[in-house]
Amino acid sequence: AMANPDPEITPEEAQSVRPDAIVATGRSDYPNQVNNVLGFPYLFRGALDIHARAINDEMKIACANALAELAREDVPDEVAMAYGRKLSFGRDYIIPTPFDPRLIHVIPPAVAKAGMDTGVARRPIIDMEGYAQSLKARMDPTASILQGIQSRARQAQAKMIFAEGDDERVLRAAVAYQRSGMGEALVVGREQDVKEKLETAGLGDAYRELRVVNAANSKHTETYKDFLYKRLQRQGVDREDAHKLATRDRHVFAALMLVHGHGDAMVTGATRKSAHVLELINKVIDAKPSDGAVGITALLNKGRVVLIGDTLVHEWPDENDLADIATAGAHVARGLGLEPRVAFCSFSTFGYPVSERATKMHVAPKVLDARGADFEYDGEMTVDVALNMDQMKNYPFCRLTGPANILVVPARHSASISVKLMQEMAGATVIGPILTGTSHAVQLCSTTSTVNDILNMAALASCKLCLKD
Incomplete structure (x- = not known):
């Protein structure tokens, strides 16, 4: 239904007959807008960068496949906010939005590779990963800083403790951390809560990928409580207080995991004010x-x-x-x-x-x-x-x-x-x-952090750039 401004059939008309129909149009006020700006600028970018002799069917198909794969990925908050609604792969989101900033570094490399594979490239690209990073930097000159941090995180392969597994943003960041190859994500939370929130976010399949940790399923809880009691017993904390802190507060539990080497780094702070979170972390780690x-x-x-x-x-x-x-x-x-x-x-x-x-x-x-x-x-x-x-x-x-x-x-x-x-x-x-x-790699987000913000802080924590000498 691609006629503009009046589609041959509207989504409302189609779904009145088949409520389960998936409908795409060329209009921006309906879901699934098929817009030529999704493809042609980036197809030409890839073709020009390899000095292609021609644009063949394989390059066009590579462009289409790249769009299809991108639609299945988790959508950054910044994109969803721009469109005023939550976006996740499904009947109302089968194709990326026209102004998704990821298009510029996803489609041209796919097109360029197809052109190289089919012999139409006069100047093949040797470093495809570097090419993709340069495209990101064209969109945002500061992207090179962030990409550098994430590249170092992939080398570090840190077990990252995400302390706030009851927050959807944190879970999405944990999934992105693991799927982008930075390392293993350890989520502190209750299994059922994590599963439900991932399903709500359209990431139900990710539950099997993440390791969910809490006081109830950890074999180290008694060790954590003893450590906390010994550390705080001269600060007015008795054994019952230490038990409650270690088993009921996710920030304290996550910090205890970290100091005992059951994770390499930790990110938290998305759900509570930084000053409060820092106060809790100081019960376990010296950060004054x-x-x-x-x-x-x-x-x-x-x-x-x-x-x-x-x-x-x-x-x-x-x-x-x-x-x-x-x-x-x-x-x-x-x-x-x-x-x-x-x-x-x-x-x-x-x-x-x-x-x-x-x-x-x-x-x-x-x-x-x-x-x-x-x-x-x-x-x-x-x-x-x-x-x-x-x-x-x-x-x-x-x-x-x-x-x-x-x-x-x-x-x-x-x-x-x-x-x-x-x-x-x-x-x-x-x-x-x-x-x-600090002596351990801990980074704090703000309560207004987006998924990308949390992911950036996790990457920074994994690099351990900021530890005490």
């Missing part, structure tokens, strides 16, 4: 300011990456804490393949206007001087000076050789405001807060 823990958030926007700290641990850091935050930020930056340049940010620049509130930002670089820090840093300065080289030229004595990519701000509230402002007003992609300086 005094332990060297720092929260660094990465903002990816318009091909630029900027790290902001501390967004999680330090409420009101002094100059020594600020130096620690800068060092943690430099460690994360290097882990992401960036050469760190730290700016200590304030409303004043290099001593003017004078304010007691800005003093610690002025002193923090001197702390790093005394420590002999091996990365670029300077301050205090306003954000525009830190990020804009034209503004920085007004201060020729500034030690930064380029725009800052790490911003150390005066307090956790200013860090949070900065991150959320960039996210809401500029549409920045947020990774974090990235928990650094």
Whole structure:
């Protein structure tokens, strides 16, 4: 029923006769829109990139098959939100939506391979995986950062503990983690709940792939309780309290799995506020300011990456804490393949206007001087000076050789405001807060995290970039 704007037969008419009919049209206001933009731009992309002599039937069929396979994959939240409804393979979703961002890196490689296999390629592509990654980067210049993290995760093959198995987003991320070859996903939750939520998400077949763990089916629960009691007995926790914490709180149980080596890394925080989750994790793992823990958030926007700290641990850091935050930020930056340049940010620049509130930002670089820090840093300065080289030229004595990519701000509230402002007003992609300086690989999501956000944090945790040296 492809006539536009009036199909030869509407879905309503067809389904009034056959309620189980599957109907596709060319219209965007009906499910299953068959639109030529699904195919032709990407078919030509693949053909042009191999300098094809012709576009043959095999290349067209490869395009169609790639579309069919993509329709069966889990749909990112960002795509579903754009269309205002949940999308999963079935009668109302048999073909990807026209503006699915995955099309550009799924179809051209399939078309290019078919052209190479049938001998019409003048310039064959040697590295197909690298070709697909380059296509992703064309769509989003910051994708190379995320792809680098996921590539390292595939090498690490970590057993990832997903602590919140009662949340559909977490389950979908766990399925994606395992199916994308990053490692084994361990889901903390009740078996029946996990099964029902996966079925609701259209991923019922994934239940057999995941390993579901809880206090009732774990043979290590008694060991966990003894460990927790010994750790907390001088903090007012008796055996009954330890029993309840270990068996009833999924964050604590997941952390106990981690410290006992029953998983390699852990991701949590999608269902509870970060501060609350961090408090629970601290009952098992040392992740306090005094332990060297720092929260660094990465903002990816318009091909630029900027790290902001501390967004999680330090409420009101002094100059020594600020130096620690800068060092943690430099460690994360290097882990992401960036050469760190730290700016200590304030409303004043290099001593003017004078304010007691800005003093610690002025002193923090001197702390790093005394420590002999091996990365670029300077301050205090306003954000525009830190990020804009034209503004920085007004201060020729500034030690930064380029725009800052790490911003150390005066307090956790200013860090949070900065991150959320960039996210809401500029549409920045947020990774974090990235928990650094801990002895075990734990990463926390936010309650607003999408499936991709959770997957990114799991990949980051598996790389173990942020562990204490």
